[in-house]
Structure formats: structure tokens, C-alpha cells
Amino acid sequence: PAVLALAAMAGVTAMTVARPPRVAIVTTGDEVGGGGAAGIVDSNGPFLGGFCAALGLECTRTHAEDDADALRRVLAGHAAEIVVTTGGVSAGDRDLVPRIAAELGFGTIFHQVAMQPGKPVLLARRGERFLVGLPGNPVSVLATAHLVLLPLLQRLMGRGASPWLELPLAVPWQHRGLRQLFLPARLVPGGIAPVRWNGSGDLIAAAAADGLVDLAPGSDHAAGAMVRFLPYVGQTIGERGVMPERVGRG
Template identity: 40%
Template sequence: MIPVSEALSRILSAFAPLPPETVALPDAFGRVLAADLRARVTQPPTAVSAMDGYAVRSADVANVPATLRCIGEAPAGRAFAGGIGPGECVRIFTGGPVPDGADAIVIQEDTDAEGERVTVREAAPAGRFVRAAGLDFQTGTVGLPAGRLMTARDIGLAAAMNIPWLEVRRRPRVAVLATGDEIARPGDPLGPNQIVSSNSLALGAMIRALGGEPVDLGTALDTRESLAQRISAARGMDLLLTTGGASVGDYDLVREVLGDRGLALDFYKIAMRPGKPLSFGRLGEVPVLGLPGNPVSAFVCGLLFLKPVLRRLQGLEADEGPALTARLGAALPSNDRRQEYRRATLSRDHGGELVATPFANQDSSVMSLLSRADCLIVRPPFAEASDVGERVEILSFEGGFSRL
């Protein structure tokens, strides 16, 4: 068995960012930029007012009250034709271009208007409520860098930058193959010894949440013919993801059939719990990640290995940062040589600190506890017994895992 860190390093070394494709701006949400986005316009294109009021010369309102003559107006999108001189002002609205000669805005609440006569009751220094040209960005400014995962806010910025089309990384196509005579799809008739399969659907949802496109290859029976037929459909995919058939039982044929078709196996078995029988290799041009059949094991391995692969394929930086920690809400026994990931709930104590309380049942087939969990407690190999209140590392299902 190899350590988790070594397994991840060897898996990631087999992948590189996918080529770009061009999409319309409305379709760029959740996609990763393949090139810098540079503004095609200056925003605002000219100095504009930040408030409704009057455009004035600051020198004319240095001493108040001051009476000025209003000579026109400047609504948003239409400039006042001409400039203002001493003793003059222009009625202006938010977003309206500041007329030549004006250098400040007096808000309308600080004025009294009667016909063309406007009495200013509050002084306005130069620059007051004026948005300078290019305050937001200028033509050629890099507003969004390559490698950025596009959010709703970024879509708005790109629109303001006058960018209708942009280059993004192609979505990774991941073929998902479940195996085993004992599993049936949700809603299908169940035989006396069958269970309902959840892996394909859960992993498909994970792939979509992480920006990929799942391709469901269905369920292969425990026969060479069925496995070979399903596996052949993965040609041209960016990754083949299998679940089940990765251990050493008499009917676990996945690795054997893949081997017959030319699988170059990199490794098999990882020193972790759950998820020990995980394998990785390459079938021609298609990388193959073999996940365990137990649903919790498959999901945990997906978080630890599939997520980083999908990030790399989309040109995203490694999802690394300071380790999250919490106080332990229940005592834990010492650990063996395998790195362990325990499902747990999160709460806060009276001091506001996070408390991670592991479930007593950590069986890798119990999906209900995974659904109820808020995090995974990470326990390194040979960790000593831990008491309540000790600090432990956690992988939270919030933040980067919020859609998983």
C-alpha cells in the first residue's frame, strides 16, 4: 500500500489542462478561463456624476450660501452641450457626464431651486461625487486572469468590459462505470440478492458540481463480455472512473479485463480508510481511476482524488490552503498504519470554536451518515488515541465541497 500523498501525486502527474474552447458569455458561468480577459472599453468612459444634483465649479461654492444660474441638464447617457462658466451650474443625474468646467457635484438635498436660480447651502470641494473616467477599468486592463473560475460576479464584470465571447477550458468528460451482478439502478426491479446502486449517480453529481461532464456507461455484469463491452465505450474520454470490482474476490474482474485490453497499472491499494482498494492506470490514451464499490469509500476517494484531477484538467490551481481544524467532540482510539477519514458533524462550543463529533458507526456502506455529515476528520497513520477537546484536522463539506 502507498500513502495518500504519494497516490495523489502519481495520479495528478498523468493529467494536464484541457484545450480551450470559445463560448458565449451567458454560457461561461462555472467555466475556467483559458486566457486573460482584457477590457475592450474604459469604464466609465468619461467623468460622470455619482449622485443626483448639480454640476458646479468648486470655486463657486467654496463660500455658502451661493446662488448659481442653472443653464441646462445632463441625464445619464446624454451630455450637456457646452461647458459651465463662473456662477453657472448644470442639473445632473446619477451617471450623467460631468460638463466641461465643472469639478464637483452638489447633491440636490443641499440646494434650493427656483426657476434658473439654484441656492447651494453646502460647500463641495473639487472631486466631490465625481467618478473619474476609467475609475473602474480602462481599455486593455486585465479584469479577469486565466485560470479563474467564473462566478456570477465575473459574468457581470466581463459584460461591463464589453466581452461577448471568451475562451474557457473544455469541460472534462468522465466516463462512469459501475460493476457487479448484485446492483440495480434506482427504480429497477430488485432480485432477491440485489441492492440499489448509488455510486454512479453520486459520482455523476460530484463530476457536474466540479465542472465536468459525466458519461454514464451503465452497469457491467460480472462477466468478461459485459465488462469489455462497457469499457470500450470509454474511448475518447478524459477519464474512465470505475466503481467496484477492485478487490481480490473471485468475481472482481475489472482489473483483469482492463489488463487484457492493455491497461498499464500504476498502483493498486492505498493506505487509507475508507478506500483502500483504489487503483490507477492508463488504458491507451484514457486514464483509469478504479474506486472501491462501497458507496462511502467511493465518495471519499472521489473527494480526495477525483476532485484534484478535475481541477487540474480545467487549469485550476491546486485546492490547497491552511488545514481546517476543530475540537474533537468524542474520544477516538489510536489509529493503525492507514490514514483515516471519519464522518462527523460540526457544531460550535460556547467560545465559538468548531467541534467535530464523529459518528460511532463508520461502516463504509452507510450512506445515511455521509449525507448527515458536515465534514471528515482526518487522522494520520499511527495517530495516538485522542480525547474530547483535542484539535483535529477536518475536511469540511462547506466552501469547496458545498455542492457535494
């Protein structure tokens, strides 16, 4: 609104704007949404729907079973600029998204990244359309949505990327893994504190956090060490009533 006011004051009568991209969310997996003891309630679809809504974007949501023909029909039937899938991007027999995407003419930009959580993530492109293949585990979806999907959406919307903040760790922390770790973390007095979690299915830990902290493989951080922190989409720094004393932009 402030930019529109400034343009009007300057006598500008026409402006170049970016049309919000259309987003299609496709959850996959025979086990998702099924009945009985083996059925898994879909949390990825509601999360991604809320994620898009927080950015002011509308989206559609569909589901595809672990069947090549069914997945091909669903992916081919969308005209959205961005198709976001969940699940089916790893190396199993039923991980069909990379193969079907290639059959539909999407060229792979990258597939599998040395990160935790979210290693199997896929990004592919066909002309002006993108396919973002997120893993199936809920915290992996949350992390890769912020790290891969969000920058793409912001670019297509004509916005700058969300800035990473430089914040002090409120507690010492070690990361002995071999991949870059993007760990859910909370704002607390004195900085941020990583949330102890039980893997990429631990939505309770992720929901208790305010964003993601970036920790390098084999790193050892003392309390007070400055680390990079990305707030969740829709999350305002200090929203929970805590404002770290030292905040910088990375």
C-alpha cells in the same frame, strides 16, 4: 468571470483555457440494480453523477455485470478522458477491473492504498486517458472520489486542488487502526466532530457529515487538537449554520 473581466480590461483578446474533461461512470456488479431480495439499489451512480455536476462536469452512466467480455466492451466503448468504475477492484474472482484495464493498455499508477475506507482503489493511465477504479461500498466511493478522483479532475480542469482546512476537534478521538482513516465528520460548535459510523456501507452517517477528517494510524487526539478536514464537494464551510472559530489552511 472576474478573470475574464480583468483580461478584457488589460486588452487580452486570446486566452489559453482547459476544456472540461469528459467523464464516463461505469458501475459494476451482478447484484447492483437487480430485482428480488438480493438486488442492491445503485447509490454509487447517482452520487458520482451529482459529484460531477457539482464541479460543472457532464458525465455518462452505464452498468457492467461481473463478466469479463461485458466489462471489456463497456470500458473499450468509452472515449471519455476519465473512466470511473465502482466495484470490482479488490482481490476476489469477480473483481475484474484491474485485469481488464491492463488488457486494454492501461498502466497501473497505484492499486490498493493503506487507507480506510477505500483501500482497493485503483488509478491507471493510457496516454491521455485515465481509469479511476473506486471500491463498491458507498462510503468508500465517497471517500476515494474526494481523495483520488477530485484532484485528478481539478488538474485536468486547470484548477488548484481543494485546500484541506486545519480545524480543532470538538471532542477527543482515538484511532487505533493500522491505516490512515478518512472519517466523515460534522461541523459543530467548537470545531468538528467525527461521525460514529458502522463501516463503509453506512451512508446514513456519511450523509450526516460535512466532509472528511484525516486521522493517522494509532493516533490519540484531545479535544481542541488541530486536524485536517476536507469539505465535501459542493459543501460550503458554515453552510449548516456553524462556523468554527479557528480555521486554517493545510
